[in-house]
Amino acid sequence: xxxxxxxxRERTELRGRILDAARDIVRRExxxxxxxxxxxxxxxxxxxxxxxxxxxxxxxxxxxxxxxFRKLLEAFAPAEKLEDPLARLEAIGRAYVxxxxxNPETYRLIFMEDPxxxxxxxxxxxxxxxxxxxxALIEPLEELRRAGRLLPGADVxxxxxxxxxxxHGIVSLKLTCPGFPLTPVDPLVDTALRMLLGGLVGPAKAxxxxxxxxxx
Amino acid sequence: xxxxxxxxRERTELRGRILDAARDIVRRExxxxxxxxxxxxxxxxxxxxxxxxxxxxxxxxxxxxxxxFRKLLEAFAPAEKLEDPLARLEAIGRAYVxxxxxNPETYRLIFMEDPxxxxxxxxxxxxxxxxxxxxALIEPLEELRRAGRLLPGADVxxxxxxxxxxxHGIVSLKLTCPGFPLTPVDPLVDTALRMLLGGLVGPAKAxxxxxxxxxx
DNA sequence: GTCTATAGGCTGATAGAC
DNA sequence: GTCTATCAGCCTATAGAC
Numbered sequence: 291x292x293x294x295x296x297x298x299r300e301r302t303e304l305r306g307r308i309l310d311a312a313r314d315i316v317r318r319e320x321x322x323x324x325x326x327x328x329x330x331x332x333x334x335x336x337x338x339x340x341x342x343x344x345x346x347x348x349x350x351x352x353x354x355x356x357x358x359f360r361k362l363l364e365a366f367a368p369a370e371k372l373e374d375p376l377a378r379l380e381a382i383g384r385a386y387v388x389x390x391x392x393n394p395e396t397y398r399l400i401f402m403e404d405p406x407x408x409x410x411x412x413x414x415x416x417x418x419x420x421x422x423x424x425x426a427l428i429e430p431l432e433e434l435r436r437a438g439r440l441l442p443g444a445d446v447x448x449x450x451x452x453x454x455x456x457x458h459g460i461v462s463l464k465l466t467c468p469g470f471p472l473t474p475v476d477p478l479v480d481t482a483l484r485m486l487l488g489g490l491v492g493p494a495k496a497x498x499x500x501x502x503x504x505x506x
Numbered sequence: 507x508x509x510x511x512x513x514x515r516e517r518t519e520l521r522g523r524i525l526d527a528a529r530d531i532v533r534r535e536x537x538x539x540x541x542x543x544x545x546x547x548x549x550x551x552x553x554x555x556x557x558x559x560x561x562x563x564x565x566x567x568x569x570x571x572x573x574x575f576r577k578l579l580e581a582f583a584p585a586e587k588l589e590d591p592l593a594r595l596e597a598i599g600r601a602y603v604x605x606x607x608x609n610p611e612t613y614r615l616i617f618m619e620d621p622x623x624x625x626x627x628x629x630x631x632x633x634x635x636x637x638x639x640x641x642a643l644i645e646p647l648e649e650l651r652r653a654g655r656l657l658p659g660a661d662v663x664x665x666x667x668x669x670x671x672x673x674h675g676i677v678s679l680k681l682t683c684p685g686f687p688l689t690p691v692d693p694l695v696d697t698a699l700r701m702l703l704g705g706l707v708g709p710a711k712a713x714x715x716x717x718x719x720x721x722x
Numbered sequence: 723g724t725c726t727a728t729a730g731g732c733t734g735a736t737a738g739a740c
Numbered sequence: 741g742t743c744t745a746t747c748a749g750c751c752t753a754t755a756g757a758c
């Protein structure tokens with residue numbers, strides 16, 4: 291496996307160990323606590339050595355963000371296999387929130403810290419992962435539209451952006467406002483998806499009350 | 507006016523000028539750039555002097571957050587005067603987003619920076635402003651419920667939290683991800699509110715397609 | 723490649739003169 | 741009340757020895 295060899299080479303070349311240590315620090319203490327010295331301490335090297343592997347601190351943070359975004363996309367994979375486009379949208383939304391809650395500091399780093407970093411991630415974490423993430427939302431919506439299941443005149447782009455904003459809102463509110471909103475994450479996601487997706491396919495299909503428990 | 511006298515007293519006591527300078531720095535350069543020395547420079551005092559008026563840097567940041575949250579509540583005022591509860595909800599959502607876009611760094615400080623700060627703001631910026639903000643959402647929803655305009659079994663709390671998460675999502679995404687989402691703020695808010703509130707009062711009332719332009 | 727050492731900067735906060 | 745001076749600490753990044 292070429293990938294494994296490259297990873298092994300990187301590891302022996304210290305690069306991998308630097309990233310491992312950096313990832314650990316961000317996970318445990320947040321991006322603000324990520325310093326060259328702390329990483330150097332963790333891997334038991336002199337701080338200056340790190341500059342042989344990364345141009346500066348930001349380059350390390352960027353690498354971590356790329357990596358995190360790639361993992362987010364991987365977390366979408368099972369959802370993307372679902373046949374029904376509506377079920378796909380729902381599953382992607384849930385996978386997104388789950389990723390954010392499981393990796394709070396990584397999520398913060400990617401989506402809440404530095405606009406420049408976020409922009410860089412969208413533009414260049416592999417083969418245009420920003421577009422790939424977007425397509426995960428746009429594609430099922432397009433499929434719904436083609437099948438005539440969207441109301442006429444629906445703007446697929448605006449719908450995708452709204453869905454994204456909502457799941458991002460849930461995650462970021464939960465990360466920064468513990469205790470607010472009062473509703474626990476899972477029912478909150480249930481309600482949000484029901485409200486957003488329920489109206490999507492037209493009034494006729496919206497049979498359950500938004501905010502009602504799933505079994506009602 | 508007692509308030510004016512107190513403000514004047516505070517100003518002569520330097521406290522007001524410190525806050526003014528701090529507010530300016532946060533607005534222009536963000537919370538990360540707020541340092542005791544920078545404030546002292548701006549008001550042309552020695553750094554140590556500030557400690558006679560504030561315990562430490564965090565106390566200044568907290569005061570700014572309290573102030574910002576109070577202004578957010580004030581921005582709700584015109585919306586809260588509307589009679590129709592659904593129109594009230596919509597107007598509050600729009601006012602929220604407008605506030606965030608107009609005061610990006612203040613919004614960041616209050617809602618996106620430090621969980622501890624955010625918690626403090628909710629608990630103690632005057633007479634329980636967190637509850638007041640919450641009530642602004644809960645109350646119109648309760649009114650809708652009482653009027654039988656919500657579907658039976660609807661969870662008012664979850665609905666309020668979802669609305670809040672969505673507008674927060676829109677603002678915070680726009681602040682950290684300029685360029686993503688691609689949809690401009692105003693149509694994004696239109697779509698989100700239509701999707702969320704459209705389904706709220708039951709299928710019969712949802713006549714416009716989510717994502718369609720308002721006139722369709 | 724890795725080290726030590728250091729330049730040059732920033733920070734919050736305090737002590738003591740006036 | 742306000743100052744100066746300073747402690748004690750952190751930081752990035754680089755230069756030069758080995």
